Amino acid sequence: MFTEDELIPISALQHAMYCERQVALIHIEQLWRENLYTAEGRILHERVDKEHHESRRARRAEYGMAVRSLEHGLIGKADLVEFEKSGTGKYAMIRPVEFKRGKTKPADVDNVQLCAQALCLEEMFGTGIPEGQFYYLQEHRRSTVAFDQELRDRTQTVIRLVQQLFLSTETPQAEYRKQKCDRCSLYELCMPRATSGGGKRVSRYVANQLRLGLKEEET
Template identity: 35%
Template sequence: MSTAGGAQELLPVPLSALEHYDYCPRQAGLILLEDGFADDAATVRGTLAHHRVHDPGQESRPSVRTLRALPVWHHGLGMTGVCDVVELLPDGTVLPVEYKSGAYKPGGAADVQVAAQAMCLEERMDTRIADAAVYSMADRRRHTVAVDEELRERVRSAVEQVRAVMTGSVLPPPAADARCRRCSMNTSCMPKVLAGQARYQRHLAALYRPAEETEWDD
């Protein structure tokens, strides 16, 4: 994609896609390439929770200014999306807070998403963000996420991989592991069926080998 001046413009990568990809590349591919998102009880709870959080605007409480549903972007990496909540503290600290309906997993996919939000806010607000937060509605707790260089590299890598999926035509392979049992897209993904394709092809090839290659040919 090129701009009017001839400069190359990056294909925008949604911040939400980074979390999907970090959790399961195939899940991200189904959503991005086939519009295949499916709801279950967990995703509906998450959607309702985000509706409550995503009333655009701002509010102030003693010493903290809170921005809700704040659009953000990162020109350098080509990321775009919306922050659930951004808190502006009196000392100049900017804190993005991502809301999740389920339990928080340290080092999990939510960390990548909220770190990407922090990187977008850094570019938009010309600041440096050392920490972000994920609020888990399951345990009603806010979990601090250190936006260190290791996590930033995970974000940069995920952006490149998601963009490759978006510009390609082949879905990533299925995970076919414990993640699939909790995934609302299990039916459309068919992980067990597709994961067994390689074994099926081996058996098929063995079954139809030319007679001269079979063991019983003397």
């Protein structure tokens, strides 16, 4: 079991699947962001407790619901969670739903995020959750994702990867990959062309920048 201080944000799974360096830059190196997450985490904890004891109606929908798992070490927020109770008062159905703006099918990273929410909800409500859904806002259409063993295993692998990154507190070296880096919001901060490959590349980059600067001054 993890303690509340050891929980990792579910959003970090998405960043880690994109790039391990990205998750470290956002969640480990950025102290101001860490402070933000600390505050966010406290609010989420309060909301989890509050929401956990809410409503006894047969059907209900909770928007922006805080979720948490001490077993898996996760904390986050689900866009929507739908609940349905049976006649005996037990939960007949709990389903996390994520809203998608685009029209495309969810990527693997989306499925992992949704599955991580389900892991939290299973622990919070003590019941199995076989599936979740994506709701496409433009098309008013839903698609269902089964939380099968393969997706659960993949989700666990990503969770462990992020936990190791958080524990090591070391930022992986940059590795320039055009497809990813050119679309990355942290490109300027990361400088993958300059820093990939270690110190030699950094010094070469700095030397090149200096040379360019000198040339500009000469002209």
